[in-house]
Structures are given as C-alpha cells and as structure tokens.
Amino acid sequence: MIEIKNLTKVYKLTKKQMAEQKTKRNIKKAADNISLSAKKGEIYGLLGPNGAGKTTVLRCVATLLNPTTGEITVCGCDTVKEPKKVRESISFLTNEIKLDPQFSPKYMFNFFGRLHGMDDKTIDERRELLFNYFGIQDFRDKKINELSTGMKQKASIAVSLVHDPEVVIFDEPTNGLDIVTARSVTDYLKLLKEEGKAVIVSTHIMSEAEKLCDRIGIIINGRKVMDGTLSEILKETGTEDLEDAFFELYKEYSKEEA
Numbered sequence: 001m002i003e004i005k006n007l008t009k010v011y012k013l014t015k016k017q018m019a020e021q022k023t024k025r026n027i028k029k030a031a032d033n034i035s036l037s038a039k040k041g042e043i044y045g046l047l048g049p050n051g052a053g054k055t056t057v058l059r060c061v062a063t064l065l066n067p068t069t070g071e072i073t074v075c076g077c078d079t080v081k082e083p084k085k086v087r088e089s090i091s092f093l094t095n096e097i098k099l100d101p102q103f104s105p106k107y108m109f110n111f112f113g114r115l116h117g118m119d120d121k122t123i124d125e126r127r128e129l130l131f132n133y134f135g136i137q138d139f140r141d142k143k144i145n146e147l148s149t150g151m152k153q154k155a156s157i158a159v160s161l162v163h164d165p166e167v168v169i170f171d172e173p174t175n176g177l178d179i180v181t182a183r184s185v186t187d188y189l190k191l192l193k194e195e196g197k198a199v200i201v202s203t204h205i206m207s208e209a210e211k212l213c214d215r216i217g218i219i220i221n222g223r224k225v226m227d228g229t230l231s232e233i234l235k236e237t238g239t240e241d242l243e244d245a246f247f248e249l250y251k252e253y254s255k256e257e258a
C-alpha cells in the first residue's frame with residue numbers, strides 16, 4: 001500500500017535556518033535513505049524525537065514534498081509521477097495545515113467533499129458519521145477561530161477523512177489533545193485498520209506507539225535505525241519496554257551527524 005524505497009530528503013538552509021539549527025553546513029539531510037512499507041490493515045508508526053525527520057517523510061508520502069532521491073508508491077502510484085492519483089487515495093493530517101479560520105467545520109467538510117468530487121448526499125452521510133463519532137455536532141457551525149485546540153484538531157481529522165481514503169497518513173494526530181479526545185482518535189485509527197486501510201502515523205509518545213502500532217520504525221537523525229513489531233524491537237535491543245529500547249538506540253545513533 002505504502003512503499004518507501006531509499007528515501008533521502010535534503011533541505012537547503014537559509015543563513016537564518018543555519019543559525020537556528022546551530023550548524024555551519026548549508027544543507028540538512030532530514031531523511032537519510034529510509035525504506036519502509038505499510039500494508040492494508042496495518043498501522044505503521046514512525047517514532048522519533050523532535051527534528052528526527054518524521055514530518056519530512058510523511059510530507060513526501062503525501063506528495064507535498066519531492067524526495068531528493070528514492071521512490072515512494074502509494075497504492076501502486078508513484079508520488080512524483082502520479083501525485084494527483086496519490087492524493088485521491090490518501091488522507092493527510094498535519095499540524096502545519098490549518099483550516100480557514102473564518103469558516104465552520106461543517107462548511108470546510110462540505111467544501112473538501114466537493115473538492116474530492118463527492119455528491120451532496122454522500123457528503124451529508126459521511127459528515128453525520130464522522131461528526132457524531134468525534135463529537136463535532138455541537139460546534140459544527142461555529143467559526144474555526146472560535147474553537148479550542150482540541151475542537152480544531154477533531155474538525156481537521158474529520159475533514160481529512162471526508163472521502164473515505166484507502167491510505168491514512170496522520171502526523172502526530174493526538175498532539176495537543178486531552179486524553180479522552182486522544183483516545184477517540186487512536187480508537188478511530190484502529191477502526192480504519194480493521195476496515196483494511198493502510199495507516200501510517202508519527203508520534204514521539206512511546207505509550208501511543210506501543211499500544212496503537214502493529215509495526216514501529218524508530219527514526220533518529222533522519223535515519224530509520226530499527227523497525228519491527230514491538231516484541232521484535234524489544235528482543236533485538238534486549239529491553240523490556242519501548243522507552244528503554246528507544247534510549248538504547250538513541251545512545252548509539254544520536255551522535256552520528258546526519
């Protein structure tokens with residue numbers, strides 16, 4: 001479903017970015033030869049600290065960035081050669097894409113539904129389903145800029161799923177949510193997996209990766225340093241929980257310059 005082969009993404013840095021990132025080099029290798037796959041009916045988790053390269057990888061999968069080298073296919077379509085086809089089959093959620101502040105969740109939902117070529121009846125049905133599930137009905141007609149962080153995040157998630165896509169790409173989906181709302185989001189991801197969708201999420205929360213993901217890829221300094229099921233990772237690192245496993249790998253790989 002999602003196949004990433006030898007993905008490398010190099011950013012050119014401005015002087016300001018060089019200063020911010022405390023580096024003398026004017027390039028940053030944010031993803032370094034990453035290969036991984038997420039299949040139908042599976043949740044794959046990218047786990048790594050801030051700046052590890054998770055968002056970069058997911059933006060490449062979602063066709064918002066082109067890889068510097070390497071290839072990505074989504075449902076058999078190449079993200080660079082057939083970006084339109086890829087976009088039809090994916091839902092992409094990121095903290096960087098904001099809903100338009102003066103519109104309401106309902107308006108945005110309908111707007112994106114039409115953008116995906118859906119008819120009004122199908123849009124209404126999807127909206128009822130998702131707005132009920134995420135508890136959006138009470139504030140569906142309020143302006144986005146009047147909503148709390150949690151409400152906005154729920155609305156973004158519902159809007160991103162309007163077209164019932166085969167592939168779901170969620171970048172830190174529970175960021176800024178209270179535990180109840182966060183749980184409803186991770187439960188929904190499990191539901192999508194049971195429906196046979198391929199799901200890829202990023203997180204820096206160990207317990208979330210542990211509980212939610214069928215397979216986990218640990219990303220440090222742009223490199224995938226290990227992946228597998230939780231038990232495979234624990235076995236390989238000789239540890240008893242994911243946090244210990246992560247720190248074992250972090251000790252080993254964090255000093256290497258990407």
Ligand SMILES: Nc1ncnc2c1ncn2[C@@H]1O[C@H](COP(=O)(O)OP(=O)(O)O)[C@@H](O)[C@H]1O
Nearest residue numbers: 011012028030049050051052053054055056057
């Ligand atoms: N547009 C950009 N230009 C330059 N550097 C970037 C850009 N986006 C991200 N980076 C850098 O690339 C690295 C990986 O970032 P990112 O993919 O956002 O990591 P994560 O999502 O794991 O926190 C970081 O060092 C970040 O500062």
Ligand SMILES: [Mg+2]
Nearest residue numbers: 054055056171
């Ligand atoms: Mg990120």
